[in-house]
Amino acid sequence: xxxxxxxxxxxxxxxxxxxxxxxxxxxxxxxxxxxxxxxxxxxxxxxxxxxxxxxxxxxxxxxxxxxxxxxxxxxxxxxxxxxxxxxxxxxxxxxxxxxxxxxxxxxxxxxxxxxxxxxxxxxxxxxxxxxxxxxxxxxxxxxxxxxxxxxxxxxxxxxxxxxxxxxxxxxxxxxxxxxxxxxxxxxxxxxxxxxxxxxxxxxxxxxxxxxxxxxxxxxxxxxxxxxxxxxxxxxxxxxxxxxxxxxxxxxxxxxxxxxxxxxxxxxxxxxxxxxxxxxxxxxxxxxxxxxxxxxxxxxxxxxxxxxxxxxxxxxxxxxxxxxxxxxxxxxxxxxxxxxxxxxxxxxxxxxxxxxxxxxxxxxxxxxxxxxxxxxxxxxxxxxxxxxxxxxxxxxxxxxxxxxxxxxxxxxxxxxxxxxxxxxxxxxxxxxxxxxxxxxxxxx
Amino acid sequence: xxxxxxxxxxxxxxxxxxxxxxxxxxxxxxxxxxxxxxxxxxxxxxxxxxxxxxxxxxxxxxxxxxxxxxxxxxxxxxxxxxxxxxxxxxxxxxxxxxxxxxxxxxxxxxxxxxxxxxxxxxxxxxxxxxxxxxxxxxxxxxxxxxxxxxxxxxxxxxxxxxxxxxxxxxxxxxxxxxxxxxxxxxxxxxxxxxxxxxxxxxxxxxxxxxxxxxxxxxxxxxxxxxxxxxxxxxxxxxxxxxxxxxxxxxxxxxxxxxxxxxxxxxxxxxxxxxxxxxxxxxxxxxxxxxxxxxxxxxxxxxxxxxxxxxxxxxxxxxxxxxxxxxxxxxxxxxxxxxxxxxxxxxxxxxxxxxxxxxxxxxxxxxxxxxxxxxxxxxxxxxxxxxxxxxxxxxxxxxxxxxxxxxxxxxxxxxxxxxxxxxxxxxxxxxxxxxxxxxxxxxx
Numbered sequence: 001x002x003x004x005x006x007x008x009x010x011x012x013x014x015x016x017x018x019x020x021x022x023x024x025x026x027x028x029x030x031x032x033x034x035x036x037x038x039x040x041x042x043x044x045x046x047x048x049x050x051x052x053x054x055x056x057x058x059x060x061x062x063x064x065x066x067x068x069x070x071x072x073x074x075x076x077x078x079x080x081x082x083x084x085x086x087x088x089x090x091x092x093x094x095x096x097x098x099x100x101x102x103x104x105x106x107x108x109x110x111x112x113x114x115x116x117x118x119x120x121x122x123x124x125x126x127x128x129x130x131x132x133x134x135x136x137x138x139x140x141x142x143x144x145x146x147x148x149x150x151x152x153x154x155x156x157x158x159x160x161x162x163x164x165x166x167x168x169x170x171x172x173x174x175x176x177x178x179x180x181x182x183x184x185x186x187x188x189x190x191x192x193x194x195x196x197x198x199x200x201x202x203x204x205x206x207x208x209x210x211x212x213x214x215x216x217x218x219x220x221x222x223x224x225x226x227x228x229x230x231x232x233x234x235x236x237x238x239x240x241x242x243x244x245x246x247x248x249x250x251x252x253x254x255x256x257x258x259x260x261x262x263x264x265x266x267x268x269x270x271x272x273x274x275x276x277x278x279x280x281x282x283x284x285x286x287x288x289x290x291x292x293x294x295x296x297x298x299x300x301x302x303x304x305x306x307x308x309x310x311x312x313x314x315x316x317x318x319x320x321x322x323x324x325x326x327x328x329x330x331x332x333x334x335x336x337x338x339x340x341x342x343x344x345x346x347x348x349x350x351x352x353x354x355x356x357x358x359x360x361x362x363x364x365x366x367x368x369x370x371x372x373x374x375x376x377x378x379x380x381x382x383x384x385x386x387x388x389x390x391x392x393x394x395x396x397x398x399x400x401x402x403x404x405x406x407x408x409x410x411x412x413x414x415x416x417x418x419x420x421x422x423x424x425x426x427x428x429x430x431x432x433x434x435x436x437x438x439x440x441x442x443x
Numbered sequence: 444x445x446x447x448x449x450x451x452x453x454x455x456x457x458x459x460x461x462x463x464x465x466x467x468x469x470x471x472x473x474x475x476x477x478x479x480x481x482x483x484x485x486x487x488x489x490x491x492x493x494x495x496x497x498x499x500x501x502x503x504x505x506x507x508x509x510x511x512x513x514x515x516x517x518x519x520x521x522x523x524x525x526x527x528x529x530x531x532x533x534x535x536x537x538x539x540x541x542x543x544x545x546x547x548x549x550x551x552x553x554x555x556x557x558x559x560x561x562x563x564x565x566x567x568x569x570x571x572x573x574x575x576x577x578x579x580x581x582x583x584x585x586x587x588x589x590x591x592x593x594x595x596x597x598x599x600x601x602x603x604x605x606x607x608x609x610x611x612x613x614x615x616x617x618x619x620x621x622x623x624x625x626x627x628x629x630x631x632x633x634x635x636x637x638x639x640x641x642x643x644x645x646x647x648x649x650x651x652x653x654x655x656x657x658x659x660x661x662x663x664x665x666x667x668x669x670x671x672x673x674x675x676x677x678x679x680x681x682x683x684x685x686x687x688x689x690x691x692x693x694x695x696x697x698x699x700x701x702x703x704x705x706x707x708x709x710x711x712x713x714x715x716x717x718x719x720x721x722x723x724x725x726x727x728x729x730x731x732x733x734x735x736x737x738x739x740x741x742x743x744x745x746x747x748x749x750x751x752x753x754x755x756x757x758x759x760x761x762x763x764x765x766x767x768x769x770x771x772x773x774x775x776x777x778x779x780x781x782x783x784x785x786x787x788x789x790x791x792x793x794x795x796x797x798x799x800x801x802x803x804x805x806x807x808x809x810x811x812x813x814x815x816x817x818x819x820x821x822x823x824x825x826x827x828x829x830x831x832x833x834x835x836x837x838x839x840x841x842x843x844x845x846x847x848x849x850x851x852x853x854x855x856x857x858x859x860x861x862x863x864x865x866x867x868x869x870x871x872x873x874x875x876x877x878x879x880x881x882x883x884x885x886x
Contacts, residue, residue: 015762016506018548021532024500026545029559032496048817050795050824050844053475057467057578058501058564063459081524084568089464102469105461111838113827116472121501125527135500147827150806154827157810161817268807269814319458352493363593364711367600371712374491374604381493384556384590384597395554401493 023126023134033348035137038332038339039119042139045162046117049154051141054116056098058123062088064097064317079123091123095140095329096286096311103144103325104318112323113145115154131303131334141308142327149258151326152290153265155308159294159328160271166335167344173305174295176277177262180309181255181289183207183281189249190240196233200313204285211281255289262290286311290326300341306330350400353379354439357392359408366407369417369432376436397422403439466569466577476791478580481775481782482562485582488605489560492597494584497559499541501566505531507540507760522566534566538583538772539729539754546587546768547761555766556588558597574746574777584751585770592701594769595733596708598751602737602771603714609778610787616748617738619720620705623752624698624732626650632692633683639676643756647728654724698732705733729754733769743784749773793843796822797882800835802851809850812860812875819879840865846882 020026027035043053062080079091092098095118103110121137128134141158143151156175163173187206188198198206205228213221225234250256259276266274282291293307308328315322339345354373356366363382370380381401383392389406396404406418419435420427421442430438463469470478486496505523522534535541538561546553564580571577584601586594599618606616630649631641641649648671656664668677693699702719709717725734736750751771758765782788797816799809806825813823824844826835832849839847849861862878863870864885873881 016544016760017504018544018761018763020500020544021502021504022528022530024502026500026548027498028545028549029495029497032498035498036496047794048822049813050798050822052472052794052842053479054472055470055475055478057463057469059464059467059566059578061460061464079526083522085465087465101459101461101463102471105469106471111841115824115827123502135502143827145828150827153806153810154825157814161814265807265810269810317459318461320461351490351495355493363596364708367596367708367712370492371600371604379491379493381558382597384558384586384593385588398554399495 021134023128025133025135030348034336034345035332037346038335039137039139041165042119042162042330043117045158045165046139046141048161049115049158051115051117051158053118054099054102055118055120056092056095056102058091058121059089060092060098060101062090064101065090065093077124077126079125092120093124094122095120095138096142096314096327097317099140099142099327100311100314100325101318103323104315104320107315107320107323110144113143113147113151115141115143117141131301131337133333137332139330139332140327141330142325144323144325146324147326148324149261149265151324152258152262152310153269155326155328156262156266156274156292157269157271159292159306159308159330160273162330163294166339168338168342170271170273172297172342173273173338174297175271175274175292176280176295176304177259177274177290177292178277178280179255179259179290180207180281180287182250182253182259183210184288185253185255186241186246186249187237189253190237190245191233193240194232194236196236198229198233202228207281259290282307282309286314288312292328296338296341298341301334301337303334305334305338348400350402351379352381352399352401353403354381354435355392355396355399355401355404356380356382357389357396357404357406358383359389359406362407362409362412365412369405369407372432373435378436378439393420393422403442405435464577466571468576468578473791477779477788478775480789481778482580482582484608485562485605485773486560488601488608489582489584491604492558492601494558494560494601497542497545497561498563499535499538499545499561501534501564502532503535503541503544505533507544508533508536520567520569522568535563536567537565538563538581539585539757539770540760542583542585542770543754543757543768544761546766547758547763550758550763550766553587556586556590556594558584558586560584574744574780576776580775582773582775583770584773585768587766587768589767590769591767592704592708594767595701595705595753596712598769598771599705599709599717599735600712600714602735602749602751602773603716605773606737609782611781611785613714613716615740615785616716616781617740618714618717618735619723619738619747620702620717620733620735621720621723622698622702622733623650623724623730625693625696625702626653627731628696628698629684629689629692630680632696633680633688634676636683637675637679639679641672641676645671650724702733725750725752729757731755735771739781739784741784744777744780746777748777748781791843793845794822795824795842795844796846797824797878798835798839798842798844798847799823799825800832800839800847800849801826802832802849805850805852805855808855812848812850815875816878821879821882836863836865846885848878 065078078093081089083089118140119137121135123135184203191198209224209228222238280293287309289310291309293304295304310326312322312324356370358366366382370382373380393404402422404420404422411417415432416429418427419430419438426442428438428442508521521536524532526532562580562582564578566578627646634641652667652671665681723736730752732753734752736747738747753769755765755767799813801809809825813825816823836847845865847863847865854860858875859872861870862873862881869885871881
């Protein structure tokens, strides 16, 4: 047996698995209908605010994720590989670096502010669990430009609008907000008292140490700060960062003024389910001011549904001038969990308006009739099977199609057809040119 | 300097490129609008025929492409890599194996026939060129079940319908059809005369040899056939496969009868730009009967725009019972080239209905007004900048937004606003509750 024949035999004998790759989903039509409902609702909401859609490839240069992204996103949890040309490629784990790249590439020509959205799929190599798979789709809405509190107001208003577009009431979700810049300003003010400065590049390290203060002894805490900042600056910080000093400082900080204005704006727009949560900072290093997260209040879905914030420095990655940026990412998995918890997933609706059943050898005529009806914007499915009429209609009803037109050889001759409303079984005989007009009056 | 500080400095000093990965595209909003026009037209056309949307992940087990796919698609042109769990993963190069996998996985429960579509992105590692990039999106329409000539008629009618949905006339494109089964039946009939058989596993090899007959000497041709089939069968084939025998055989072949019926059906439906092209077989091994390709007749785009055919054996991969299948794949790149050649890409239309300009400190009030208008299904973009009125309106007009509402402090007090039609500069002062009614009567 030659090599080719042996290969052919192997092909026949080896059964492949029909399972999808681990941690990703197959979308059969009914699953796809729910997915499309979710993404269509996201799209409509973003466009209701004048956001424009953009997109990029899932393939990005791996270096895009080499810095400024969070620990969670570090290289060990990404899909990264060498392509055949020896380029290190990553399947994007999130969209923010990509959209920043797009804006940086045309920073001089793009008129600001920009309001952009996209619904990319994102990949993470991790153990699949509820609400977290290896692939998910994520609505990203971002505003670029110096829009200050206005942009922050708009982003949170949009996040709120999307939730209510899904049918959620204000009682079913809560928007927690905080501002990292307030903490940064306090740290800077404490150090300034002794003439010290704090570099931006040192911030995330200091915040990380402060975030885990509870888990450290006083000595460990002091040592870590000293290592991150230098002994004299660490000592100043430890001395000045006291509740009394913080309380006195806060009202004088510009970041706090802005934060108060944001809350007033939201109140004025009629958004009531917003709460200041001082401990919330989100896991991404790149946030520089506002951060927010949206939670299910039912207790069923503990982790945040989605969130975002301000990231004014990410342009630095590309050596471009800084442009203010605020945005959020909303994954499809947790939204779906939320909708299921609250009974907000709508019943399936077939996209097809009319099924044409055939009796005998009428396929050719049924197809021609279908083409005529399609030219009037009707969505028409013609029977392709050799099933009997009863089976054809049962199948169409099972597919959720509401109307059926019956085309037998007599009907072709007389040019009149039986039109049936499948849920009620109401029917009527109609002339060829009356099908559309009769259609929606029959239920 | 400790390690962390040094790492931070590296971050600041290293500028990343803003270019996308080689051979893939960034879609800025205007590019995205064209892309969305193309995919929306595809979706509408598929749904006009009662096709239902499904989807899968771009990640598939590499073994799915290990056999039965064409030479073109062989492993050296795929993106294949080991994941961190040592699974060999491929970024799908085409959708047919994936959709076959889905059907095979639920072969017992899915009611046949199925009419399914999807618009997946597909990857090929190759040198980027016009009409061929490393990533493209491809409408896939497939019919599963024993639908015979009816299914083939439907698939070609749909392909034709999509082209006319894009505004193409029958003069601008041609559908070439052929049937591989006719050739197969002829080969089998030739061998049967001596009591020989032809295995399906031998077919693609024999067809490949016959396809390159012109390039071989008679002796080389005979030798290759003998090696693929065995000397006695090859000898029989060489003796019996003559023009006279073929001409006598053809009218008796079931595949030829079907092929004639298909052409009659298409004629009856009113499709005129179909032509039988006996030399066309398409580059995929898995086709078993009908094959077709659609060409631009202008001469601008030489390669086929898209194509498809019947692939009844692909279920074998999964050890599932055979289910008839016919379908096609239509890539976005060549469609776009076709539309550009024929001037069929529509002008950009902004998705936003109304821009609200602000004068002075009225953002809060403008946002509240915007929310009210959104609840009436209007798409409203509120000014977030500190630009002057003239600049705001210029920007909105540049974005293609047709209407602007001007909200200054006086307007907030009087609750009446100036509504402007930007292309004509027509304007009118309207009360808050009359904005929507006035909107579309102003142009």
